[in-house]
Amino acid sequence: MTTERGPERVLGKRELNRALLARQMLLRREPVGALEAIERLVGMQAQAPNPPYIGLWSRLEGFDFAAASRLLTERRALRIVLMRGTLHLVSARDARVLRPLTQAVQDRMLAGPAGRGLDGVDLPAVVAAARALIEEEPRSDAELRTLLAERWPEHDPALLVWGVRCVLPLVQVPPRGLWGKAGTARHTTLDAWLGAGPDAEPSLDELVLRYLGAFGPASVQDVQQWSGLSGLREAVERLEPKLVRFRDERGRVLYDLPEAPRPGPDEPAPVRFVPEFDNLTLAHADRDRIVSAEDRKRIFTVNGIIRATFLVDGFVHGMWKAEKRRGEATLRIAPFAPVPGPERAALEEEGLRLLAAVHPDAKAHTVVFAG
DSSP, X not given: OOOOOSSOOEEOHHHHHHHHHHHTTOSSOBOOOHHHHHHHTTOEEOSSSSHHHHHHHHHBTTOOHHHHHHHHHTTSEEEEEOGGGOEEEEEHHHHHHHHHHHHHHHHHHHHSGGGGGGTTOOHHHHHHHHHHHHHHSOEEHHHHHHHHHHHOTTSOHHHXXXXXXXXXXXXXXXXXXXXXXXXXXXXXXXXXXXXXXXXXXXXXXXXXXXXHHHHOSBXXXXXXXXXXXXXXXXXXXXXXXXXXXXXXXXXXXEEEOTTSOOOOTTOOOOOEEEOTTOGGGTSOXXXXXXXXXXXXXXHBOTTSOBOOEEEETTEXXXXXXXXXETXXXXXXXXXXXXXXXXXXXXXXXXXXXXXXXXXXXXXXXXXXXOO
16 A cells, blocks of 8 residues: 655556555455445445345455345435435445435436436426325336326426436335345435434535545546536535545546555456446446456447456456356456466456355356357
8 A cells, every 4th residue: 555645647558556455455355344435435336236245245344235235125225316326235325325416316317318308297286296106116117107197297297217216215115125135226215214323414515525445546527427417627626635646647636545555456346247228337437447448348238237247467358258057157358458377267267256155056057158
């Protein structure tokens, strides 16, 4: 660990990579619980139910899938729209703090082209009616559309529900989001789900500091990309006396916490499997520290899917997919370039461990390399 406070120095791509992996718990598995890890990561992107569990398995010692699921049923963690207007798995404590800060993302959506479809709608009245309905019992979007259409038949019910989702902090309740459980997405409000609690103290400054702790060193543009918020330069400048500054190889200013880990470029990085939608590949405007521009085009699809990837020497080296058919579990690995022999063996070994964790009842586990 270093604590540079002298003149700005340049951090190369490998140094930025190792700093990111250290904070993302991907240089070595950490002996912490799932809730602590979720908070250290400032939430985990969770458009699909299972990826956050895979992400935690890759980061934590002795990860327990069932224990992580209990965090949701015990309401200690939950799924809610936050950064970038996307669904995240966060602690209950962070939900109270982060949701007010990221409301600006929802407000911007409402003020944009999609929001024009709500012209002429008494949105506060619709929101009030929707709140009463979903606090009465959690409801799916389809159920809410039907109920709102009964009162506002002259308006598109899908647009009404979209407007409600932009205004109200909605929790996606279990069984949706539990490991190994299927379920329709149903929602209630954050207040209804958590009940009375301590007053949240939202702070943009604290948000920036936590981002740097999980993803730094980083630029102002990086934190804005991750959060979906604009105008954060003022917050960063307020914090500058508490931060250290670097430059990347293109001359851009990077900020960091003084005591945050910044391993050297030659720090060993084990192979790791990263799930779909993981913030590791999403949380920077400049993602060269983890994935090349060419490979980014392969993993980011036009319909918004971010494919599962694996790391070799700390960088995205290909994609993977696990499947179970006729009782047999298979992990298919598709490298973007040849994988050296030792890393290939390590991927197979790690892949077999992953299959054993996610499909423990399979009668066989097999790792297959494409090409």
